[in-house]
Amino acid sequence: MEMVEQIKKLQEEKDVVILAHYYVDGAVQEIADYVGDSYYLSKVATQVKQKNILFCGVSFMGESAKILNPEKTVVMADETADCPMAHMVTVEQIAEVRAQYEDLAVVCYVNSTAEIKAVSDVCVTSSNAVRVVKNLKEKNIFFVPDENLGRYVAEKLPEKHFIFHDGFCHVHKSIKAENLKAAKNVYPDALVLTHPECTADVIALSDFVGSTSEIIDFATKSDAEKFIICTEMGVFFELSQKNPKKKFYSVGHRQFCPNMKKVTLEKVLQALETMEPVMELPEDVRVNAEKPLSRMLELAK
Ligand code: 13P
Ligand code: SF4
Secondary structure (H helix, E strand, O other), X not given: OOHHHHHHHHHHHHOEEEEEEOOOOHHHHHHOOEEEOHHHHHHHHOOOOOOEEEEEOOHHHHHHHHHHOOOOEEEEOOOOOOOHHHHOOOXXXXXXXXXXXXXXXXXXXXXXOHHHHHOOOEEEOOOOHXXXXXXXXXXXXXXXXXXXXXXXXXXXXXXXXXXXXXEOOHHHHOOOHHHHHHHHHHOOOOEEEEOOOOOHHHHHOOOEEOOHHHHHHHHHHOOOOEEXXXXXXXXXXXXXXXXXXXXXXXXXXXXXXXXXXXXXXXXXXXXXXXXXXXXXXXXXXXXXXXXHHHHHHHHOO
């Protein structure tokens, strides 16, 4: 039996829904039941009927699914697929800033560990960060861990006072303004679509800034035919599926997240066979991390 057929059969037998992020390999996106950006995936995880979730993405995504659905079993396609940015802020650093401000909200990008979420006031994703932070009553915002996303949000909300952390995504940071300028010279009529994890100089050269889903939606609705894409290469799969006649260009060969690419069809099949590795969290961490995630889902509506 073909691998894809085996996957479908086991899914049915074991009551498993497969969720995948746009950065995983196209072959994995193709077999997934739901593919999306971080916000969509955290929302959809609360709506699926199946008893078991198989997550094709990095650890913090599987953690969010478990935090929001303690009664479900969350299996990771690859438990070593982890986002380095998720580990770039510590509980102690958050406590230090909390001690300095009375009127403070700790805003935690979902790309963070469950332990960090558990000591934060609200979570955000790249698609809802501006809306969520705008709705907070606190004036001072400690934005962790991603500095680039924090600065992008701060620019849109001058009424707030931001304290930034120095976390970053190595994939988006490797997209350089000088390389983007060179790509624009080669494709002068292409629109530049950029993820807000990119640096400010790349964002300044862009026509549109948004999450992976927002980039895909923008390109799909646009009348333009050529686009330079400043985010991880995985989005090219959905971009091309939805827009077979449009042309998409990268800025360089480093737009590649090695952790997302650890997820393969073979590992999906293996995880379905064994129903392992299972995402587990200490219950106190899960309960405390659930509050900022649920608050995000509420404020982002
Ligand atoms: P979004 O899919 O929410 O845009 O997130 C991008 C990302 O870096 C996930 O790791
Ligand atoms: Fe983390 Fe960046 Fe990879 Fe997303 S693309 S998982 S932020 S390293």
